[in-house]
Structures are given as structure tokens and as C-alpha cells.
Amino acid sequence: MVSEPLLELRDIEAGYGRAALVLRGLTVTVPAGQIVCLVGPNGAGKSTVLKVASGMLTPRSGTITVDGVDVTRNGPQQMLRAGMAHVLQGHSVFKEMTVAENVGLGAYTVRDQAAVAERTDFVKTLFPVVAERWHTLAGALSGGQQKQVEFARSLMVSPKVVLLDEPSMGLDPKTTATVFEQVVRMRDAGLAVLLVEQNARRALESADLGCVLDLGKVHIAGPAADLLADPRMAELYLGGAASRLEEGKAR
Numbered sequence: 001m002v003s004e005p006l007l008e009l010r011d012i013e014a015g016y017g018r019a020a021l022v023l024r025g026l027t028v029t030v031p032a033g034q035i036v037c038l039v040g041p042n043g044a045g046k047s048t049v050l051k052v053a054s055g056m057l058t059p060r061s062g063t064i065t066v067d068g069v070d071v072t073r074n075g076p077q078q079m080l081r082a083g084m085a086h087v088l089q090g091h092s093v094f095k096e097m098t099v100a101e102n103v104g105l106g107a108y109t110v111r112d113q114a115a116v117a118e119r120t121d122f123v124k125t126l127f128p129v130v131a132e133r134w135h136t137l138a139g140a141l142s143g144g145q146q147k148q149v150e151f152a153r154s155l156m157v158s159p160k161v162v163l164l165d166e167p168s169m170g171l172d173p174k175t176t177a178t179v180f181e182q183v184v185r186m187r188d189a190g191l192a193v194l195l196v197e198q199n200a201r202r203a204l205e206s207a208d209l210g211c212v213l214d215l216g217k218v219h220i221a222g223p224a225a226d227l228l229a230d231p232r233m234a235e236l237y238l239g240g241a242a243s244r245l246e247e248g249k250a251r
């Protein structure tokens with residue numbers, strides 16, 4: 001049985017200002033409780049997909065649905081309410097604030113204090129390092145630990161889908177492995193994750209599904225394990241040029 005997607009971006013065209021389109025008829029679906037990984041060359045439009053999904057960028061055409069509800073015209077606040085949480089590329093913790101204060105900021109819009117307390121317990125259990133360093137200034141944490149604080153903060157609004165933009169950026173391989181373990185823990189806790197990564201092989205090893213983006217479209221999509229075994233992926237990521245996909249199609 002094919003389950004209904006939790007998040008669906010269908011035939012999306014999007015771009016910045018008057019510049020040429022970045023996404024050119026892109027379709028991506030995220031089922032509940034799964035990690036979907038977007039990979040592709042620099043400038044393919046991966047981060048732009050996340051911006052569209054979080055309402056930072058309104059598509060020029062196409063539709064976005066969450067749980068079957070059309071949210072295409074939602075701005076960032078409405079997207080957050082619809083269940084989309086976006087963890088941006090790079091580091092966004094407030095270094096002069098404690099871990100507790102940083103995580104608490106994620107619940108800024110939640111009025112129900114019992115819900116905040118419950119959610120705080122949830123993220124502290126999910127991310128043990130966040131609990132251990134709760135009263136520490138966030139700036140004193142390592143890069144991988146700071147990333148987990150960002151994850152915890154994003155979960156305080158009880159999102160349905162977490163949008164992760166290059167969580168391994170700037171991290172060494174060992175720390176990257178730890179961060180991906182936490183991404184899997186989020187999935188195992190019932191969340192859907194839409195993940196963008198440069199580190200394609202490592203990300204696909206943790207993901208359930210993968211999509212290869214090039215020139216603003218999905219070129220290959222399927223189970224992550226299949227993509228890892230696909231010779232076209234090796235061509236694309238182990239020395240081949242992305243444009244060969246286009247050449248191959250044109251032949």
C-alpha cells in the first residue's frame with residue numbers, strides 16, 4: 001500500500017526576483033516518518049527547495065500540500081503552524097545564551113506552558129548532549145553539539161516535517177556521523193525529515209528515500225539504498241559531471 005505523502009511539493013517553479021527560475025517543475029514527496037534526502041551538484045536548487053517548503057520563498061507555480069491541505073501561499077509563520085520546521089545551513093545558536101535559553105526560543109510562540117515542559121523533556125531525551133549541557137553557554141559547545149541544540153530548538157513547536165539544510169557543513173567525519181545518528185533518532189521518534197546534503201553518500205546511508213536534483217528538477221528518485229547502488233549516481237558523484245544526465249537524456 002502506498003501511503004499518502006505528508007508533504008508534497010508538486011510541479012514547483014520558483015526563483016529569486018527577476019532572475020531565471022531555479023526550480024523548474026520540481027516534484028518531491030515526503031512520507032510520514034521517513035528521511036528524504038536531496039542531493040545534487042552545487043547550485044542545483046537544493047536549499048531553494050527547503051526555502052519553498054518553509055514559506056521563505058513563494059513558488060511562481062505548482063502546489064505545496066501538508067497532510068493533503070494546500071499551503072502553497074503560506075508565509076513562514078503559517079508554514080511553521082502547518083508543521084514545517086526549518087534548520088538553516090550554518091550555525092544559528094545564540095552563543096551568549098545557554099543551551100536552555102536557545103532551546104526555549106523555539107517555543108516562543110507556544111503559550112501552553114505544560115506543552116512546553118513536555119516538549120522540553122522530549123528534546124532532552126532525544127538529544128542527550130542537550131540535556132547534559134543544558135546550563136552551558138551555547139558558544140562553548142562543539143559544532144556538532146551546537147547543531148543538536150538547533151535540532152532541539154526546531155522540535156519545540158512539535159513540527160510534522162523537519163527541513164535540514166546541510167547539517168554536516170563544517171563538521172569532521174566523526175561529528176558528522178553523530179549528527180546523522182541524531183537525524184535518524186528524529187525519524188525514529190516519528191518525524192519526517194527532508195534533508196539537503198553535499199555529503200551525498202553519507203546522507204543517503206541514513207535516508208529512506210533519495211532525490212537527485214540537477215538544474216532545478218528531480219532526475220532520479222527512489223529508495224536511498226537503490227540510489228547508492230545506481231551507476232548513474234557513481235557517475236554523478238564520483239568524478240562524473242552532472243550535465244551528463246542531460247546529455248544522456250538528449251541522446
Ligand SMILES: Nc1ncnc2c1ncn2[C@@H]1O[C@H](COP(=O)(O)OP(=O)(O)OP(=O)(O)O)[C@@H](O)[C@H]1O
Nearest residue numbers: 016019022040041042043044045046047048049198
Ligand atoms: N537569495 C538568493 N538570491 C538570488 N539567487 C539565489 C539566492 N539564493 C540562491 N540563489 C541562486 O539559486 C541557485 C540555486 O541555489 P541553492 O542554494 O538552492 O542551490 P544548492 O543546490 O543548495 O547549492 P549548494 O549545494 O551550493 O548549497 C543558485 O544559482 C544560486 O545562486
